[in-house]
Amino acid sequence: MYLFFNSNKMFFLFILFFSTLISISSNSWFGCWIGLEINLLSFIPLISYSNNLLSSESSLKYFLTQSIASINFLFSILLKLILMKNFEMNNFLSIMINSSLLMKMGSVPFHFWFPNVMEGLSWFNCFILMTWQKITPMILLSYYFNKNFLIIMMTFNTIIGAIGGLNQTSLRKLMAFSSINNLGWMLTSIMISENLWMFYMISYSFLISIMCYFFQMLNMFFINQLFINNMNSLIKFFFLINFLSLGGLPPFIGFFPKWIVINFLIMNNFIFIMFIFVMTSLIMLFFYIRIIYSAFLFNYLKLKWFKILIKNKIILMINFFSMISFLGLIFSTFLFF
Numbered sequence: 001m002y003l004f005f006n007s008n009k010m011f012f013l014f015i016l017f018f019s020t021l022i023s024i025s026s027n028s029w030f031g032c033w034i035g036l037e038i039n040l041l042s043f044i045p046l047i048s049y050s051n052n053l054l055s056s057e058s059s060l061k062y063f064l065t066q067s068i069a070s071i072n073f074l075f076s077i078l079l080k081l082i083l084m085k086n087f088e089m090n091n092f093l094s095i096m097i098n099s100s101l102l103m104k105m106g107s108v109p110f111h112f113w114f115p116n117v118m119e120g121l122s123w124f125n126c127f128i129l130m131t132w133q134k135i136t137p138m139i140l141l142s143y144y145f146n147k148n149f150l151i152i153m154m155t156f157n158t159i160i161g162a163i164g165g166l167n168q169t170s171l172r173k174l175m176a177f178s179s180i181n182n183l184g185w186m187l188t189s190i191m192i193s194e195n196l197w198m199f200y201m202i203s204y205s206f207l208i209s210i211m212c213y214f215f216q217m218l219n220m221f222f223i224n225q226l227f228i229n230n231m232n233s234l235i236k237f238f239f240l241i242n243f244l245s246l247g248g249l250p251p252f253i254g255f256f257p258k259w260i261v262i263n264f265l266i267m268n269n270f271i272f273i274m275f276i277f278v279m280t281s282l283i284m285l286f287f288y289i290r291i292i293y294s295a296f297l298f299n300y301l302k303l304k305w306f307k308i309l310i311k312n313k314i315i316l317m318i319n320f321f322s323m324i325s326f327l328g329l330i331f332s333t334f335l336f337f
Helices: 007-024 029-047 053-083 091-106 112-121 123-132 132-143 148-162 170-190 194-218 233-247 255-267 271-297 314-334
Strands: none
Touching: 007 029, 007 132, 007 148, 029 053, 029 123, 029 132, 053 091, 091 148, 112 123, 112 170, 123 170, 123 194, 132 170, 132 194, 132 314, 148 170, 148 194, 148 255, 148 271, 170 194, 170 271, 194 233, 194 255, 194 314, 233 271, 233 314, 255 271
């Protein structure tokens, strides 16, 4: 929680939000690039923490990958401006611009930095990296994308996100692969419409914020902590609800944006891609359920001197958000029909 009592960190957090607005409201590619650079240089002071070697390592990894992506992006747009008077579609250059933006957001095949950087961050910084840091590159991608290239990338995102999370014991890495999987769905939604992408992004950010808040509050970083800690059974139940919602199981709110994407894919005859998306969602649900199954059923040693004290206000807040997650699809059907 040192972030909220530190004026420097608050200042950089404000610049981080402001830089996204610079990028998405810019009327030139160069302005977009400047916004991306400000975003990078404001996020690094937020994640680097001199007392923690892991976070320093993460900030260096993040800096290197993002600067390579920025150089690639700048080179591509300059090449395009030099070679062509107007921005007509060119496969090679559009793939270069798309690749640099995919690298920025931690998409396949440039995803290798993403779980490693996540491993060294606090849960609040993980939340920013999984949600806010994806907004700018995705909006820039929607301005100028190579459709065939993007279809291949979004399919691989869902597959690698699902398979990569299977053998993870670290919760941060697991959430990183979950984020890569959801990125595949987000890329599909941004190809359909920006409104759908915004809806997906908001619902995904809502679920991720609940999970990160849970983990931060209970100080959890590995799967075995879920069943070693003396947790209230109600909290375990809310863990279950939010994990299943994140996986996209029908009664929960996380299914609703996925439902719209699946509907669109069927209408446009992308049956095979839709099949891959649904199958990878099942794999995601498998390892979410595996975590919760362990937390519910494992017999653990109750330490008399070890208690997690959670304030009633926090419990009430978690109850409220989890009920939104639980009953969200019912409310949304009232709204839409």
